[in-house]
Amino acid sequence: KAGVTQTPRYLIKTRGQQVTLSCSPISGHRSVSWYQQTPGQGLQFLFEYFSETQRNKGNFPGRFSGRQFSNSRSEMNVSTLELGDSALYLCASSLYRVAGETQYFGPGTRLLVL
Amino acid sequence: DQQVKQNSPSLSVQEGRISILNCDYTNSMFDYFLWYKKYPAEGPTFLISISSIKDKNEDGRFTVFLNKSAKHLSLHIVPSQPGDSAVYFCAASGASGNKLVFGAGTILRVKS
Numbered sequence: 356k357a358g359v360t361q362t363p364r365y366l367i368k369t370r371g372q373q374v375t376l377s378c379s380p381i382s383g384h385r386s387v388s389w390y391q392q393t394p395g396q397g398l399q400f401l402f403e404y405f406s407e408t409q410r411n412k413g414n415f416p417g418r419f420s421g422r423q424f425s426n427s428r429s430e431m432n433v434s435t436l437e438l439g440d441s442a443l444y445l446c447a448s449s450l451y452r453v454a455g456e457t458q459y460f461g462p463g464t465r466l467l468v469l
Numbered sequence: 470d471q472q473v474k475q476n477s478p479s480l481s482v483q484e485g486r487i488s489i490l491n492c493d494y495t496n497s498m499f500d501y502f503l504w505y506k507k508y509p510a511e512g513p514t515f516l517i518s519i520s521s522i523k524d525k526n527e528d529g530r531f532t533v534f535l536n537k538s539a540k541h542l543s544l545h546i547v548p549s550q551p552g553d554s555a556v557y558f559c560a561a562s563g564a565s566g567n568k569l570v571f572g573a574g575t576i577l578r579v580k581s
Contacts, residue, residue, distance in 0.1 A: 460515075
């Protein structure tokens, strides 16, 4: 079974631009969560989607948004990019939203904002 | 406010010996605890988890211990192998949803 895939793997943008990242979960998985990893803040939860609805949101500004499609694929968008948005963006999927359920992570998208 | 803390940024262990990675948490509402391993340029890989109703869970060379009264958990790797060298993250979640709260990670180096 194929794992979680994320595209693109690397991205360079300039301040003020916007970016869209894509995540395809493991086949059959319906829950997708997004995390941001930076050297200073570590791994931080962005949001979670299940059945095309945002179920949970982390403490990030409204410039960060996401959506989930009927096939469970998910995208996240960051508008008006800032230098501090440079990070590794990780997507994780799980079958459902059962507490304690294992989440499987993709390889991440490395975003560099210049 | 760091709800999950891994106070040791790094740990160095000789091959064949035991590696013990520690994690403390402050939120008593956490019900599940997970350990992930991460290599550079890859996403975290799930290792082992434990629910708050247990105090120990084993899977091969990996054992996780939970002390609820102390809000402390530890991951034991026995015997340690050079391939175990990676960053280890402790994560916690509550009773609902999939939000994981991560610690800062501990770099484990296993020397051969």
